[in-house]
Amino acid sequence: MIDLQLLALLLIPLFGSGMLAVFGSRPWAAELNSLMSGCTFVASVVLAMRVIDSGPQVAFNEQFFIDQFNVFLVALTAFVAFTTSLFSRPYMRIEQHHGKLSVSMLHLYYSMYQLFTFTMLVALTTNNMGILWVAMEAATLTTVLLVSLYRTPASLEAAWKYFILCGVGIALALFGTILLYFAAERVLGEGGTALLWTHLNQVKGELEPTVLKLAFIFLLVGYGTKIGLVPLHSWLPDAHAEGPTPVSAVLSGLLLNVALCAVMRSKVLVDGSLGTHFAGNLMMGFGLLSVVVAALFLSRQKDIKRMFAYSSIEHMGLITFAFGMGGPVATFAAMLHMTVHSLTKSAIFFAVGHAVQKAGTQQMENIRGLLQVSPTVGWGLALGTFAILGMPPFGVFASEFLIITTAMHEYPWTTPVLLIALGIAFASIFGKMQPIVFGETTVKPLPHPPALIPVFVHLLLVLMLGLYMPPYLADWYRQAAALLG
């Protein structure tokens, strides 16, 4: 049964990619893309229900492993991928209308979009640390041509940087995986099982600590490049700013989470082997540095998508920091923050995408008074900004509150650093967004109606998570937090 459900989850996007590779230039390709993403979402919900009912399971000769932690990310990934596909339908039509994209570019986009979803789902569900690496690299490969979709000099530069930096980063992660295998082989013997996470997890106490320590450094630096941790982040703002907005939304909302999931899988093994807080300390260090540096960079940004890319670095840093602290509360908070950040950030990118189309520029000083021309885009952006800045009653407030109170309890010296960084981020983003939303307008109406339902659905969910957490969801997070330790 589980085999079948998993197969559906993985084959739908793969099949969709094949279909769109053939039919991607038809007028209804956008609808087909949404349909496929919708089916993937349904499959993910079915799988999630199943895992919540009957606990962690392995499938396909133990090559895949699903527990509460990754199925939560699977559901989130499929959901945001679905809403982004809904958003991209009118967005890409407007881009085409403005003459920025041709039919053949859209063809590539739709096909790669589904393939990208497929690689992320494989990376999340695989039990094999080697396949995890292969899927992460494949996720880079499928998105790199999307970042350069507009073929402008700036987008080519961004894509090249993304390709080279993530390529090098992921190569280091491969070295970490090899070291992990080297340690595992001595315990589990040669052959197929020595890279399976479930097997490794059983014998993690016997794995050689010196090797695992080095392996984790490589894995963290490697996958950390993809998370966008400072100082390995320099590809991220460029790729987010120069790629099409739907791509920015899925990169920021999903890919970063998937990379973080890979790091967490490694952390569980290293913690078991070392018995110290080594991995946690490293993650806390990188996380804290990312929060601070990103907050400082936020105030200097002029490009609106670039600014929100830095905000993603800041939030991923915060999540990494919380996972690094460990313990049930911090891990719970980190997962909640992952959820609300994905939902809020993708909602913001949707609204930003339409705002940029209206203004014809990404420079913030030229986008003014959105509320006057189109109240929905304006309010979407305003509410999204409030949510991401951690204003109550949105869910981001709840998770940030939990993270900071835990930090106050466990590592008091980090609290002022975090608070000051969050304060700086608040001041810079708020100050810049105010004239964009309110005030005299400069923007023009759009040739097609914008897609704003996804924005408000996301924000509503974030609001709900802030006001009321359904008990089954809280249970789910708690179980997942227990698995991660």
Added chain:
Amino acid sequence: MTQVPFTLQFINLLAALLLLIVFAMLAQRRILSLINLFALQGFVLALSTFVVAYTTRQHHLYYSAALTLLLKVLVLPLLLHRLIRRLNVRWDVETLINIPTTMLVGIALVIFAFNLAAPISQLAQGITRGLIGIALASVLLSLLMMLTRRKAISQVVAFLSLENGLFFAATSATQGMPLVVELGIALDVLVATFIFGIFFFQIRETFDSLDISHMEKLKDD
């Protein structure tokens, strides 16, 4: 009894050759010769994988040796040769600044890699002892090469050479990853090379050159 030390020596010789080739690549100015060196590196890699397969009697390593031979000695160099012919950069010579300094930094990196790998080498069994240091050194040297090159093609060759170093680590230190993983990695590398190829044309079309110093416009200020 006499056979084991011989193969061991042979693998050590190949490892040393591998390191030497990376150094040669680091100093090579001609793009054409760089690609040939890369093919040679692939051949040494395939040979060493074959010897490890023969010594440890691991059948799947024969497949990876064959895969390496096919991909890294034939397919990828041919692809690169075709690319430089079509892009008309076959006889291009790069201006590398300060080759002696680069070499000295390279030597420092090798020492660093050996130190880093020392505790792990202690744990390795049998024939593979000490090779992990060489593998790490060639990975770091390839990274250095990526930093010092200004042409897109030589950066890609450096990237592929980095991957070769990793592959050497996989075969020498662990006697080969599971075959499904190796196939996946090989596929990724092949697809990456294709995408790099597409990029070269896009970059050339946009910037009229393959010099990546044109691509340093995106900055925070």
